[in-house]
Amino acid sequence: FFLSFIFFENKIVPFILYTSGILVNTILTKKIFMEYKTALYGSLIISIISLCSYLSALLSVLILGINLFFNYLVRLKDLFICFLKVLFKYGKPIQLIQYVTARCNLRCEHCFYKETLDKPDPGELSPEILINVAKKSGPLLWYSLAGGEPFIRKDFSDIVLGVKKEAKPAVISLPSNGWYTEKTYLSCLKIMQNYYNGLFVVFISIDGPEEIHDRIRGKNSFQKLRETFKILKKLSKLYEKLHVNIVITVQDYNCKLFPGTIFDLYKEFSPTSMSINLFRYQELNGPKIK
Ligand code: SF4
Incomplete structure (x- = not known):
């Protein structure tokens, strides 16, 4: 879903893929759930959980990136202050x-x-x-x-x-x-x-x-x-x-x-x-x- 969202310009494609995925999953898991209705609910729940996991993983990577960026800025600031200390020798x-x-x-x-x-x-x-x-x-x-x-x-x-x-x-x-x-x-x-x-x-x-x-x-x-x-x-x-x-x-x-x-x-x-x-x-x- 996410990859197709990135690679296809037409944003309907991901949703078609997503729906097809759920349908295929429903057919494949019918044997386990005994009937189509339960298999469909099962597939829907699993797909929602997967989507949430992907979203939280993306969010974590984003937060980590922001954190690293700010740490990097703080270190640059410290180095700059040290540079000023050397340059102006202010004690x-x-x-x-x-x-x-x-x-x-x-x-x-x-x-x-x-x-x-x-x-x-x-x-x-x-x-x-x-x-x-x-x-x-x-x-x-x-x-x-x-x-x-x-x-x-x-x-x-x-x-x-x-x-x-x-x-x-x-x-x-x-x-x-x-x-x-x-x-x-x-x-x-x-x-x-x-x-x-x-x-x-x-x-x-x-x-x-x-x-x-x-x-x-x-x-x-x-x-x-x-x-x-x-x-x-x-x-x-x-x-x-x-x-x-x-x-x-x-x-x-x-x-x-x-x-x-x-x-x-x-x-x-x-x-x-x-x-x-x-x-x-x-x-x-x-x-x-x-
Ligand atoms: S005696 Fe002095 S030189 Fe030797 S290890 Fe101790 S502090 Fe170091």
Whole structure:
């Protein structure tokens, strides 16, 4: 009925087809209903139900299309505001980095946050404060969380989803030492189940082959991150907005291993991308890396 309505200019054709369909159906179902009258009523009811289903399907597609169109417009508007921020520099950022915790299970030698890690106050602001600050700075292009180990926080996924909703960054990223496989997986799963546009990027810190990495970050830390990386990679196959990347901090212990290490890590983990950080001292006149 619908197809003939589209393809035939003469609008009587669909109705002829519709009526013929009902008649054919009546003849075919006569055996089941025993008499023509009941078969005719049955065919009429079925055809009306079918018509209603087609109409509601069409309506759903239409509503979905309108919804997508408006979402697209909102995203364009946010990008345009970010563009104006860059152009006129009126004091609002396009990128925001928030330190969400000073807690961490590792004690890497090179950690620039080292003194803070062992302080009794983990320096954690409530999700409401973090989200509110991001909201006031929004819309953002890029929002980063840092620590400490961000996945230590139980409310980590609430912070990410709150910031996503209020500040609408195109990219949310964070570094992780990859120690907490289950916590990391569950947090990412919850985030991805509610993440509809933009990218969520987890950078797993890897500082070289297993032996060197463990020397820098602590015993067993490579094996732990390997498990976390693999399970997140599987999750990223289900949720393409999740990117699992590697970040390497170049320092005295590993600076001689490049570029070979990059190829080896790429071969083992197949990250979406790899970033390289150069180790820096907290004071400008710190000793140079050998
Ligand atoms: S994992 Fe990161 S935050 Fe934790 S000690 Fe190492 S460098 Fe510092």
